[in-house]
Amino acid sequence: MQASQDPLNNWIYENHKGVRYGLKGKVLVDERSSFQQITIIESERYGKSLLLDGCWMTAEHQERHYHECLVQPALCSSAELSKALIIGGGDGGTARECLRHKELKYLDMVEIDLRVVELSQKYLPTIGGSAWIDQRLHLNICNGIDWVANALDGTYDVVIVDGSDPKGPAEGLFNKIFFENCKRILKPNGVFATQTESPEAFQSIHIETIKLIREIFEFADPLYGSVPMYPSGWWSWTFASINSPRYKHPIKKRVDEISKNCEIWSPRWQKGAFDAIPAFIERELNP
């Protein structure tokens, strides 16, 4: 699906169920890769911004709302931190947030679409930042579903899924076999993290995905925050683990290392964001 454009007035939209979010700007790239439509605009408010299949993904000056919230609860709480995996995340923001932790030795990033990486490196270089030249980053252009199916048991301290909505290339990132493999390849004291859509704009996918992750992992909880450019602006990420809900307890040494450069995330914010489950979702999840 192409981004909805109004070239006369320079507005670019994502449409979702009778609602649209538009940024004023100029289209720089609009091409079809083997997997999806990739659009990059120069927006007035948030700098260069990326859409995949007509959906807002990230922007230079709004990406931290998403990347800090997906990454830091996991990276700050895994018992060890030698090896991590990112499925998706082609813009580089998730890798950059992970690699802020000096303790991390090895980061596998598995992105299906080379063009997303190439165009992000060219047009949105600040989002990946130094991650792209970090020796610890191992970029693999292949299918993330196959990757988690083939990886050995207990390989990773952290597994992060940074995919788009469950249609198109990200569809297989929301099902039982995929999550079972994510658990299998995680170390017993590791942490799993994935974006779980909006409790408002994608209410049923949101609820069903959390329930599914809870069937597979011993501990799993959604965390709620704000990504203004996503449908409804209200977003969620779900964290899961095996031996204890360790994702709720960031390790002080890591917090001290990274928090002064965080825009959104802090241990206090995170504590609040786990509690701030709206009443209608809590009734669905804990009836």
Add this chain to the structure above:
Amino acid sequence: MQASQDPLNNWIYENHKGVRYGLKGKVLVDERSSFQQITIIESERYGKSLLLDGCWMTAEHQERHYHECLVQPALCSSAELSKALIIGGGDGGTARECLRHKELKYLDMVEIDLRVVELSQKYLPTIGGSAWIDQRLHLNICNGIDWVANALDGTYDVVIVDGSDPKGPAEGLFNKIFFENCKRILKPNGVFATQTESPEAFQSIHIETIKLIREIFEFADPLYGSVPMYPSGWWSWTFASINSPRYKHPIKKRVDEISKNCEIWSPRWQKGAFDAIPAFIERELNP
């Protein structure tokens, strides 16, 4: 300012700094009152929806995000609950949330624009609901700034400010003299509540308003939530009190009475929403 319309394609927008939020729908009313432009549309996603001066105010199926979060932390925590005041709130949603508390005996609502009330009663009757015929509601069509200047000391258990952005008729609801009067007319164990804009789309107004309220009241804290139709979708309300931060401690008897019919608000959600202050705002407020 008029709502931005695209009548050919049935989109109605609020524009804010190079960003727009649009709902697909049909314009039902578009008139200028003595104070502002009033627009009501029938939207596909959220039912009938109200704009004032081109800014989204409320919608039938999205109003609880805002009204529950503004009202319940205050109404559930004031030591007594005999008399409350709403400044603004012409759509009736804040009054309806207040009057769910049987303990409340008398509610003054002070709205400057009679046409907002009349059109809300006609087109958005579910938002005010039974509040409009509740004997406890005393509707005063006059200036809220004068009302708080003239009210006697210690009149109200709760004072709620439900105004729009600080331009046009709501401009005087964001300054020192107004907040000082709100404190003066509050009982010593009462609670003050006001909407304090978006930490993202109105960052400096948000920060300055909280700082100002903190100069005047002994205790004041922002609470963060989501109103998808407002700029950025990320919104805040600030609660203040005199003898203790009682707004953080909802009274069990009142919680038991109202919480099963809440969509967003719960004591747990509220606790989280007070903690979920983003790092960049916390650094500004508590340097």
